[in-house]
Amino acid sequence: MNKFFILLFIANLSFAQDNIATAKIKFDKKDGLHKLVLPTELRSLSNDDLSDFRIFDSKKNEVPYYFETKNNQSDNIQFVVYKIISKTVVPKKNTVLVFENPKSTINEVILEIANSNITKPYSISGSIDNEKWFGLVNNAFLSPGYPEESSSGFSTISIPTCFYKYLKIDFNDKKTLPINILNVGFFNSKTSxxxxxxxxxxxxxxxxxxxxxxxxxxxxxxxxxxxxxxxxxxxxxxxxxxxxxxxxxxxxxxxxxxxxxxxxxxxxxxxxxxxxxxxxxxxxxxxxxxxxxxxxxxxxxxxxxxxxxIPIYIISDLKANENYTITTGNKDLNTPQYDLENFKSNISAKLPEAQIIETKKIKNNPEIAANKTFWQESWFMWLCILVGGIAIAHFATSLAKDMNNKT
Incomplete structure (x- = not known):
């Protein structure tokens, strides 16, 4: 009985249809490699990893391609400076730096430091009101880096995640001269x-x-x-x-x-x-x-x-006077392996652009239907239902006989 229901569930599951989508390629009708931007609409109908993405020519032959995500992208990285409340230097004792944290939580501090080759002991504490302080880091060591091409560098200090509005860094200057802290802040990376x-x-x-x-x-x-x-x-x-x-x-x-x-x-x-x-x-x-x-x-x-x-670019070798069709949405497909992938490091970043047009969502795909195995066909599901019905009838009859014998 349980086997029947399992079989029936598999049959129904296999009979369910994928959301197949098709599209066409519009290009300059010249031989050679082209770059296409994958539209958000088509990508939303594909697998998360795009393993179901295929390009076919007019003879239904697969056309090799590879994905590129680096083209035409630029990150705008900025160093955002925190407001320094005070900076107190006591010769041969310590340097105390107090700054305001504008974030709801913080787990690291980045210091911009004038080039130095001195290792500094330090401690960090936090405060809500800039009066009562609580310990965060005790007797740690900072070794600033100094790039050759610049007169200053950045060093990152990790701290326990906290919510304090004010933070204080206390550098120990008893054995070495103070280091020059230029700014305190964090790097903010934004994609344009x-x-x-x-x-x-x-x-x-x-x-x-x-x-x-x-x-x-x-x-x-x-x-x-x-x-x-x-x-x-x-x-x-x-x-x-x-x-x-x-x-x-x-x-x-x-x-x-x-x-x-x-x-x-x-x-x-x-x-x-x-x-x-x-x-x-x-x-x-x-x-x-x-x-x-x-x-x-x-x-x-x-x-x-x-x-x-973030856009995904498709690099494919298109032929003049050829028509191309894109299909996606078949969840049973695996990521294809094409030779073209091995040569992408030698391919120019400046390629003629092509366009993906006429995205359509269809329920039935004749090509996929033609490749179905027998257990994916509707007749197999109905056969399972028939066999299951016979099994249920047999089970009911046997149960009735057992009950009659007991009485």
Whole structure:
């Protein structure tokens, strides 16, 4: 009996259809390698790893390609300086540096130091009000690096994750002269919006949770989308600083029971002094939630939320007077292995561009249907149902006979 239900489940599962998508390639009709940008719409219909992506010529032959993600991308790396509250130097004793932490939490400090070859003992403490201090790091050692091409360098100090608004670094100068601390801050790396693809969403709903002092935003896409960056445009008020959490709804199993929970994907801070654009670890979701902590402030007026995706480029050798078709969405396919992949280091980054057009989502794909094995066919499912029905009838008859014999 159990075997029947397992067999029936497999038959139904195999009979389910993939979301097959097709597209065409528009190019200059010249022989040679071309570069194509993978549209967000087509990528959303593919596997997360794009293992199901295929290019076919007019004779249904596979056309080799490889993916490239480095073209036309540029990172804007800036050193953001913290506000230094005080810097006190007591000769032959210590140098004490106090600075303000603008973040909700902090776990490292980056120092810009004039070139030095001195190893310095130091301690770090934190404070909420710049009066009462609590220990974080005691008697650690800093060995600044000094690049030859510059008169200063950067050194990173790791600290336990904390929420203190003020931090104090106490350098021991008893045995060596002080080192020259030029700035304290952190590196902020942002991928320029111009190099990213804008990901459109289907709907957005905003809910004000007054008792919880939070704003909840629900974002829905047509299909699961790759997201690498999110950007906010705030029109009111002029001055604000709010903690924000990006999460999705997930299910987990605890003690043989399943429960729903909010899985946090990213956290950041909306601040009137920044551009409010945040790089996040890649997510692939159809529905996202954003939660803003308002505390006792009025909710923010958000005029726009944008989502961005790092573009993927497809490099393929196209032939003149040939027509090409792209298919994706077959979850059973594995990543193809093409010879072209081995020569990408020798291929110029400046290639003529082609365009992927006419993306269509279809339910039935004749080529895939033709390659189905027998257990994926509808007749096999109905055969399983028939066999199962006979098994159930036989089981019921046997059970009735056993009960009659007992009476």
């Amino acid at each position: 919006k111009e190099t990213l693809l804008n990901v459109s969403y289907k709907s957005k709903s905003v809910t004000e949770l007054k008792t919880e002092k939070k704003t909840k935003i629900r974002i829905n896409f047509d299909n699961s989308q790759i997201i690498n960056q999110v950007s906010f445009t705030i029109s009111n008020p002029k001055l604000y600083k709010r903690n924000v959490f990006l999460y999705k709804k997930s299910t987990r199993k605890i003690k043989h029971k399943f429960e729903n929970y909010q899985e946090q994907l990213a956290s950041f801070e909306l601040n009137s002094e920044t551009n409010n654009t945040f790089d996040i670890s890649q997510v692939f979701e159809k529905e996202l939630f954003i939660e803003i902590e308002n505390q006792d402030n009025q909710p923010l007026t958000i005029s726009n939320i944008q989502f961005f995706q």
